[in-house]
Structures are given as C-alpha cells and as structure tokens.
Amino acid sequence: MLKGKVAVVSGSAQGLGKAFTHILLENGAQVAMLDVNEEMGQELQVQLNQQYGSDRTQFYKADVSSDQQFTDVFQKILSKFGCIDIFCNNAGIADEKNWEKTVSINLSGVVRGTYLALDHMKKQNGGNGGVIINTASLAGLGPLPSAPIYTATKYGVVGFTRALSVASQALDYGVRINALCPSFVRTALIDSFKQEDKTGQFHSLFSITENMMEKFPFIEAEKVAEAFLLLVKDESVNGVALVVKNEATIIFILVLIIITVLRTRLLYRSRRAVTRTRIIIIIIIIIIIFFILTAGPGLAQDKPGTLICTRALPLGAVTGSRCVLGSARAQQQQKAAGGAAAQREHEHGVRGETHLTDILHAHTGAPGARDTDSVIQHTDGDGTGSRWPSTELEAEVTSAAPCLPNQAPPLLTPPTFTVIGQ
Numbered sequence: 001m002l003k004g005k006v007a008v009v010s011g012s013a014q015g016l017g018k019a020f021t022h023i024l025l026e027n028g029a030q031v032a033m034l035d036v037n038e039e040m041g042q043e044l045q046v047q048l049n050q051q052y053g054s055d056r057t058q059f060y061k062a063d064v065s066s067d068q069q070f071t072d073v074f075q076k077i078l079s080k081f082g083c084i085d086i087f088c089n090n091a092g093i094a095d096e097k098n099w100e101k102t103v104s105i106n107l108s109g110v111v112r113g114t115y116l117a118l119d120h121m122k123k124q125n126g127g128n129g130g131v132i133i134n135t136a137s138l139a140g141l142g143p144l145p146s147a148p149i150y151t152a153t154k155y156g157v158v159g160f161t162r163a164l165s166v167a168s169q170a171l172d173y174g175v176r177i178n179a180l181c182p183s184f185v186r187t188a189l190i191d192s193f194k195q196e197d198k199t200g201q202f203h204s205l206f207s208i209t210e211n212m213m214e215k216f217p218f219i220e221a222e223k224v225a226e227a228f229l230l231l232v233k234d235e236s237v238n239g240v241a242l243v244v245k246n247e248a249t250i251i252f253i254l255v256l257i258i259i260t261v262l263r264t265r266l267l268y269r270s271r272r273a274v275t276r277t278r279i280i281i282i283i284i285i286i287i288i289i290f291f292i293l294t295a296g297p298g299l300a301q302d303k304p305g306t307l308i309c310t311r312a313l314p315l316g317a318v319t320g321s322r323c324v325l326g327s328a329r330a331q332q333q334q335k336a337a338g339g340a341a342a343q344r345e346h347e348h349g350v351r352g353e354t355h356l357t358d359i360l361h362a363h364t365g366a367p368g369a370r371d372t373d374s375v376i377q378h379t380d381g382d383g384t385g386s387r388w389p390s391t392e393l394e395a396e397v398t399s400a401a402p403c404l405p406n407q408a409p410p411l412l413t414p415p416t417f418t419v420i421g422q
C-alpha cells in the first residue's frame with residue numbers, strides 16, 4: 001500500500017499519465033496531477049474526486065518546458081501536500097517538425113522535473129528520500145527511424161536516468177531513479193504522430209513505424225501502469241530501464257504462414273497444388289510445434305505482457321535470462337526456498353528459479369569489466385503475460401503518516417533478481 005505517500009505525475013490528464021494516476025490512487029497514494037491541458041486536467045480531477053474522494057488529488061496547470069511554471073507549481077504542491085515521495089516525469093510529445101519543442105518537453109522537461117524532485121527528496125536537504133520514475137520509451141533503447149528527434153530525447157531520458165541513479169546511490173541521496181520504456185500504447189500521442197505536420201521530413205518513413213507496430217503489438221496503458229507501480233513499490237530497484245512490450249508470438253507467426261500458404265492455395269487451384277499446399281502446411285505446423293516444445297519456456301512464454309528489465313551492471317552482461325524485479329527480502333526468501341533446486345535450474349537455465357547474482361558471477365568478465373546492459377526477459381509466472389508476478393515479490397511500502405522517511409536504495413551491487421521460468 002502507498003497510503004500516506006504523495007505522488008506527482010506530469011502529463012497526467014490523459015494516456016499513460018492518467019493510468020499511472022489511477023493505479024497510485026488505487027494503492028492509497030495522494031496524487032498531484034500536472035498537465036498543460038487545463039480543460040482535460042480539470043475534467044479528470046472531477047472524475048477522480050467522485051471515484052476516490054476529494055482529498056486525494058489536485059490538478060495543477062503547468063508546462064514542464066517552462067522553468068518558471070514548473071518551479072512555481074512545485075512549490076504549490078509542497079505547500080498543499082507537505083512533501084513528495086514519488087515523482088513521475090511523464091509528459092511528452094512526438095513532433096519531428098517542431099523538434100526544439102520536442103526536446104524542451106521530452107528531455108529538458110524531464111531533467112527539470114527530476115532535479116526539482118531530487119533537491120526536495122534527497123536526505124542532504126532534509127528530505128525523506130523516495131523514487132523518481134521517468135517515462136522514456138522502447139525508442140530509448142533502439143531507434144524509431146521515422147522519429148530521430150523523439151528517439152534522441154528518449155535515449156537521453158534513459159541515459160540521464162541511469163547516470164543519475166548511480167550518482168544518487170554514490171552520494172547516498174536516498175532516492176531511487178528508474179526509467180520506464182513502454183513500446184506502443186494506443187494514446188493521443190500515437191494518433192497525433194500519424195499526421196504529416198508531426199512527422200515532418202520523415203513522413204514517408206512512417207510505414208517503418210507501422211511495421212514495428214506489427215512486431216510490437218499495442219499494449220494497454222493499464223499494463224504499463226502495473227510496471228510503473230512495481231518501480232514505485234520495489235525498493236530494491238534503482239537505475240533500471242524497465243521495458244514493457246508485447247511481441248508477436250509464435251502463434252501469430254504461425255497464423256501468418258498459414259494465411260500466406262492458403263493464399264497461395266487460392267492462386268493455384270489445381271488438385272496437385274492443393275495437395276502440395278496441404279503437405280506444406282502440415283510440415284510447417286509440425287516444425288513449429290517441435291520448435292516450441294524443444295525450445296523451452298523462452299519461446300512458449302514469449303507472450304503479451306513480456307517485460308524486459310535492462311540496467312547498467314557493474315559486473316558484465318547477462319542475456320536471455322528471465323527475471324522479475326523483486327524486493328531483496330522476497331529474493332532471500334525465495335533463494336532459501338529455491339536452494340539446490342534453484343542452482344540446478346540455473347545450470348540448465350530452463351525452468352524454475354535462478355538467482356541472477358549467480359548467473360552474473362558465471363558470466364562476468366575480468367574485474368572492472370565495462371558496464372554493459374543486461375537484457376533480461378521476464379514473462380509472468382503463469383506464462384500468459386496477463387498479470388504481474390505474485391504479490392509476494394512486491395516490496396511492502398510501509399503505510400505511514402505523510403512524509404515519513406523512505407527506505408534508502410540498496411548499494412549498487414549485482415542485482416539479486418529472481419529468475420522465474422515456468
């Protein structure tokens with residue numbers, strides 16, 4: 001529960017920011033909503049007052065690209081709520097034509113909000129610590145060719161967030177700083193980006209983005225909000241870029257193959273062609289089923305809702321493992337329970353629990369190895385991607401009176417992720 005905690009979400013009048021606001025309220029927090037769209041923000045405020053009570057939220061109009069407005073509204077929030085425990089820099093646009101505006105909102109706005117929050121939260125300034133979550137994008141980990149400026153801002157958010165998380169750790173600020181990297185979510189931003197006045201000189205390349213939308217099917221804002229909540233609650237996580245995406249499943253590929261072959265069948269109506277087509281279809285299905293069965297959980301579980309957590313690790317890279325971010329306590333409990341079984345499974349890397357720390361040691365290069373991203377894949381325990389891992393993995397956030405100290409983030413040691421196969 002987040003009862004007694006105070007959160008700020010920028011860009012919260014709609015889309016992902018609205019989903020983050022809802023999940024924070026559902027978990028007991030108070031939320032200061034910040035958006036440039038006053039009409040939409042006020043409307044949402046009325047709805048939320050009816051749904052959660054009039055003392056839980058407050059909307060503030062402000063433009064994150066304006067230093068004066070952001071600073072002024074930050075003070076108003078502190079005056080009303082007394083402190084801030086959770087700060088989400090979420091406001092963002094996609095406009096390749098007016099690219100300076102995109103940079104000033106997506107990157108400068110995130111830096112501004114992060115520094116305002118950090119100055120208030122850090123223990124050295126009498127703050128209670130807390131967590132800052134910056135909404136980046138999957139485009140912050142790999143390019144969207146039709147949107148180079150948008151891509152650059154998101155790379156900037158990921159890099160800034162990761163660097164600052166290490167600085168916060170090293171300087172013992174008591175503040176965790178993480179990035180959230182969703183792939184495509186059906187919001188106003190995506191719709192706006194289809195217009196030529198947004199895509200600018202790269203409008204002809206939008207088809208590439210559309211192709212990527214087939215490879216990374218849309219995810220629901222609520223699924224992203226679940227990942228957001230984990231970054232809020234899990235006090236063992238600092239410096240993570242958490243990816244939330246759907247990937248075209250093997251079934252999707254299978255359906256595509258069958259449709260293609262059937263189309264071929266329609267083209268050649270001769271009996272021989274039909275027989276040949278049937279044989280081809282049967283062979284393809286057998287191969288794919290065999291591939292699924294022998295490839296182990298990685299393939300079978302690559303279903304909607306796949307989460308990937310990447311972070312700069314001091315001890316080399318780990319790829320292909322599955323992980324779920326979990327509180328240190330939960331890891332220890334699982335490690336104790338998993339024990340030999342976990343070790344056995346780790347060696348085979350196929351099913352069950354394995355602790356990434358062990359894998360890290362196994363994969364680590366020489367001491368002082370260069371920090372490298374670890375791309376670690378997670379799918380929910382039940383393999384359906386339909387729900388977040390079981391609640392015992394989530395750190396309990398002490399439900400305390402407002403503005404009580406948050407737990408300091410752990411030392412930046414090799415992460416103790418629990419790896420759960422199925």
Ligand SMILES: NC(=O)C1=CN([C@@H]2O[C@H](COP(=O)(O)OP(=O)(O)OC[C@H]3O[C@@H](n4cnc5c(N)ncnc54)[C@H](O)[C@@H]3O)[C@@H](O)[C@H]2O)C=CC1
Nearest residue numbers: 011015016035036037063064091092137184185187188189
């Ligand atoms: N929709 C998607 O596919 C994805 C979105 N994202 C990121 O998620 C964040 C939220 O985007 P969506 O919810 O999709 O967009 P959205 O357009 O639905 O919501 C963005 C909100 O930010 C507000 N905003 C825009 N400029 C602002 C400013 N200067 N000051 C204050 N508020 C401002 C808008 O009024 C709007 O309410 C953005 O940073 C976006 O880049 C990341 C990955 C995927």
Ligand SMILES: CC/C=C\C[C@H](O)C(=O)/C=C/C=C/C=C\C=C\[C@@H](O)C/C=C\CCC(=O)O
Nearest residue numbers: 094137138139141142143147150183184193216
């Ligand atoms: C710019 C307007 C279009 C979309 C904006 C939307 O807000 C957004 O940010 C969507 C991003 C989606 C990106 C999808 C795929 C990106 C693919 C590669 O470039 C990145 C790949 C690798 C990262 C690691 C992984 O998870 O595979």
